[in-house]
């Protein structure tokens with residue numbers, strides 16, 4: 001990180017930029033991984049000889065399609081759908097679908113690229129993919145969301161399957177959307193194929209803990225980083241950006257582990273509640289009523305809503321960015337460090353800009369990058385696939401124990417790999433190298449394909 005690219009790797013990166021013009025987030029995600037790989041090529045010349053890095057940067061398949069649907073008022077609408085099936089060396093393509101107006105190919109490719117290494121780190125048999133649409137669910141009725149999901153699946157169904165590609169949720173896609181998409185897949189394929197999607201409802205093939213998994217996993221990862229430093233969550237003041245699924249269950253686990261979360265946010269502003277956030281209220285507002293976070297102050301007069309405020313200006317000891325990519329910039333990182341922040345765990349994908357990450361690494365605080373810290377979500381999706389394959393359903397406790405074990409293993413793997421490659425304490429390097437090596441070995445074994 002920050003060391004620039006190895007001279008063998010620079011031309012590979014140059015070619016990624018030339019071949020994928022104007023995909024800024026994809027370039028950023030590729031650069032961040034490639035910056036870690038110099039020492040790997042020195043130890044493993046066979047990876048360079050067989051062009052593993054060049055191959056990994058080129059998706060195996062990219063699908064772009066039209067999604068036509070009709071509003072409640074009868075207006076015809078056209079959105080664009082994507083599924084980038086990036087790498088299947090370790091298992092069927094796996095990764096979420098994102099519905100957000102900012103979605104374009106560059107976003108899906110950055111997410112799909114990250115997913116390859118994240119999924120490898122889980123130790124589960126899953127390849128990397130991502131998909132979604134520029135559809136904006138905000139303000140849409142249930143019926144509109146249903147018709148949109150059905151139209152998307154009318155095209156997507158021919159490209160997915162339990163042994164081919166297994167989508168799930170991401171921003172804008174939760175249990176409701178997975179339900180509509182599963183229904184349409186079942187209808188078109190005439191199959192009860194539970195393993196084709198994850199994040200399903202509990203009555204029809206879903207797994208306990210999947211809803212909580214990304215947030216719980218991220219908190220478990222930070223807990224491990226703190227333990228290595230002889231510390232814990234106990235009594236720590238924490239802030240968590242976002243107020244969606246990841247943020248909510250990050251806050252829940254922080255509280256269970258003895259920390260106190262005082263702030264969260266949405267795109268409109270920040271809620272600060274010094275005595276600790278009322279999570280039941282946040283769940284009611286966001287999960288049940290689909291309201292904005294500013295309504296929190298209607299119920300707690302001692303809480304403050306900062307319209308347009310930035311959560312990283314609030315002093316904390318542990319910060320967990322759990323909203324979206326590039327939400328934490330260099331200046332925010334500097335403010336956090338100045339305020340005495342000792343640990344950062346990324347619940348979102350690539351929430352910290354390269355400058356921000358550099359600040360954290362230089363300050364030598366515990367910094368857990370998303371592809372390691374937020375891998376608990378997709379890992380629990382793989383647990384859901386296991387239960388589907390054996391037509392079984394595990395208890396909450398058993399499933400959470402498995403998630404916890406997976407997060408501990410990911411932490412250990414990243415920690416040890418960083419040491420082995422001469423960057424002790426650097427989880428960015430550890431995650432990139434450990435994830436890359438797993439995929440690279442499998443690709444070598446499979447030949448030039």
Ligand code: GLU
Nearest residue numbers: 095096168169170378381
């Ligand atoms: N979208 C989540 C992620 O970024 C979960 C993907 C999944 O469960 O397949 O990892």
